Amino acid sequence: MSYSDFIKECQENVLSGVGISSDSAAKLFEIPKEYIKELANAANQITREFNGNKVDVEQLNNIKKNSCSEDCSFCGQSAFFDTGIESYQLPSPTEVVSRAQKAKDEGAKSYCLVAAWREPSPKDFSKVCTIIEEVNNKVGISVECSLGFLTYDQAKKLKELNVKRYNHNLETAKSKFAEICTTHTYEDRLRTLQIARDAGLELCTGGIIGLGETQEQRLELVLALAAIYPEEITINILVPVPGTPLELQTPLEKSEIIRMFSVIRFLLPESVIKISGGRETNLDDSGEELLQSGANGIITSGYLTLGGNDADQDIKMIKKIGLEV
Ligand code: SAM
Ligand code: SF4
Secondary structure (H helix, E strand, O other): OOHHHHHHHHHHHHHOOOOOOHHHHHHHHHOOHHHHHHHHHHHHHHHHHHHOOEOEEEEEEEEEEOOEOOOOOOOOOEOOOOOOOOOEOOOOHHHHHHHHHHHHHOOOOEEEEEEOOOOOOHHHHHHHHHHHHHHHHHOOOEEEEEOOOOOHHHHHHHHHOOOOEEEOOOEOOHHHHHHHOOOOOHHHHHHHHHHHHHOOOEEEEEEEEOOOOOHHHHHHHHHHHHHHOOOEEEEEEOOOOOOOOOOOOOOOOHHHHHHHHHHHHHHOOOOEEEEOOOHHHHOOOOOOOHHHOOOOEEEOOOOOOOOOOOHHHHHHHHHHOOOEO
């Protein structure tokens, strides 16, 4: 069978609800570069079929910045690395409310509270709960959280506070994980996702590509994510942070970035597939092509320690390619 026929067959299987096997996903990971455009177009048709023209637009608030106890080698907020990033502790609920309101006014559909922690202390967790209550009462935007490890009771509390989705990334393939982090394990991350799911929270998970992983390890991550079947997948593209061990990491080729998003779409036709950190710095078009290759979500107005496109620039881009927020 030709590569074109194979892509077509896989697409038909996804559109008919049969889906594709891990073996087929592995074969899609091996198709030659010159077929990536065909793969991307097929992924785009699947996206449109299952998700319409909507693009999920999210904004983040890094409510606790830097001095994290963990040694994730990509992360500029780890206390292990001297990255010169300013540190701050939890802002007042009023400050978060006004930022959440701005995000809503700018068209964001969700607002994610992110913390550079291994896990929240009981004291910090109750402060975050107050912030969530204030945002719920005064803004009414869908609040999501990414606070590191959670206990079941904490996850239950977030659910009671109407937190829709919990983000916790696998980061990379299980076979690569110990190379990029030694202060916690891949299993710790899987466990946190299970705790969040058991508490009734939707899941947002994914990781970072361009860490120096092999193509087989990117496939390994994709298959692990497909096995979890989260409501949202978030894929960052490494932004090398000066002072971290990965500061000189060579960037991934654009065709491999597209391949990743397109194959995830074949495996998870209904999920939100979000282009996260690194969208503006790694892609010459800020994700315009990726949004027509399987992705259907972006983070706008900047990331945790890095700036990004502002909201109206991104929304203009979305409308320019005939999609909607
Ligand atoms: N500390 C919590 C945790 O690790 O689960 C909250 C999330 S962490 C602050 C935010 C996410 O940003 C990470 O899970 C990682 O996927 C991504 N990230 C961190 N540094 C990055 C970098 N230099 N380039 C791209 N993505 C990065
Ligand atoms: Fe800490 Fe999260 Fe950064 Fe790891 S990714 S160092 S846990 S803030």
